[in-house]
Amino acid sequence: MQASVEADFFDYATKPVRAARAELSKQGFSEVKFKNTWGEVGYKGINAVCQTAEGFKFELQFHTSSF
Numbered sequence: 001m002q003a004s005v006e007a008d009f010f011d012y013a014t015k016p017v018r019a020a021r022a023e024l025s026k027q028g029f030s031e032v033k034f035k036n037t038w039g040e041v042g043y044k045g046i047n048a049v050c051q052t053a054e055g056f057k058f059e060l061q062f063h064t065s066s067f
Contacts, residue, residue: 017062
């Protein structure tokens with residue numbers, strides 16, 4: 001399963017990402033992997049792999065409509 005969160009360019013890596021990560025944790029999901037390529041050449045985004053209590057993993061992508 002894969003889901004995307006699209007945010008405003010200027011708030012991109014702060015408010016929406018922090019809020020989503022906090023909510024996922026609050027709901028009982030664990031974060032397995034977190035990769036931020038915002039400062040790298042090429043793809044600009046933040047990807048997280050989360051896991052349910054039952055062990056089901058899913059990817060969540062954070063990006064802006066600009067990229």
